[in-house]
Amino acid sequence: MDYYDEIADSYNELYGKEQQAKYEFISKLVEIKGNVLDVGCGDCQLAKHFKVKYYGVEPASKLVTKSKHADFFDIRNIQLCTAEDMVLNNKFDVVLCITVAHHFTNPLLVFSKIKKSLKPQGKVVVSILKNSQKRKELHILLTELFQVETHNQGKDIVFLCSSKL
Numbered sequence: 467m468d469y470y471d472e473i474a475d476s477y478n479e480l481y482g483k484e485q486q487a488k489y490e491f492i493s494k495l496v497e498i499k500g501n502v503l504d505v506g507c508g509d510c511q512l513a514k515h516f517k518v519k520y521y522g523v524e525p526a527s528k529l530v531t532k533s534k535h536a537d538f539f540d541i542r543n544i545q546l547c548t549a550e551d552m553v554l555n556n557k558f559d560v561v562l563c564i565t566v567a568h569h570f571t572n573p574l575l576v577f578s579k580i581k582k583s584l585k586p587q588g589k590v591v592v593s594i595l596k597n598s599q600k601r602k603e604l605h606i607l608l609t610e611l612f613q614v615e616t617h618n619q620g621k622d623i624v625f626l627c628s629s630k631l
């Protein structure tokens with residue numbers, strides 16, 4: 467069983483507060499509004515913080531089906547698969563990848579799908595641990611696909627991405 471499925475019952479206790487601090491930081495960088503896609507959404511905690519049309523993608527299905535935040539999202543809008551396998555039929559105002567991009571086996575595929583599904587003024591927020599071995603590779607890839615601003619948030623580095631002019 468996948469690590470995140472295994473810890474589904476205690477996920478919120480283990481990571482809830484840490485992730486919340488990231489959401490608060492990100493909400494100061496970008497307005498979280500409209501159609502929002504949360505890639506690697508975990509237990510969908512983010513849905514509780516923002517009144518938006520919330521969509522998610524999460525391969526560890528137990529995190530979603532056992533989520534304590536079930537009142538804040540519609541399970542029909544959550545794809546239980548990896549980001550590599552997600553199918554995006556909507557256009558998004560904001561796409562969030564919070565502490566997940568280091569897990570992507572094919573980040574080029576994932577971010578190309580995200581780029582295609584972004585509204586013209588849309589934003590992509592990618593938060594990764596500063597000490598991630600994938601940091602440089604991801605930064606280069608994002609810079610090829612988007613216009614990128616870099617921000618510091620505690621142990622994380624946050625890439626705020628917009629469409630290239």
Ligand SMILES: C[S@@+](CC[C@H](N)C(=O)[O-])C[C@H]1O[C@@H](n2cnc3c(N)ncnc32)[C@H](O)[C@@H]1O
Pocket residue numbers: 470481485505506507508509511523524525526529547548549550563564565566569570571
């Ligand atoms: C540290 S958790 C972060 C969860 C969530 N973003 C949050 O803020 O609470 C990493 C999540 O990425 C998911 N994940 C792992 N590989 C993935 C992939 N290839 N595509 C999408 N999500 C993935 C895990 O199942 C886990 O829920």
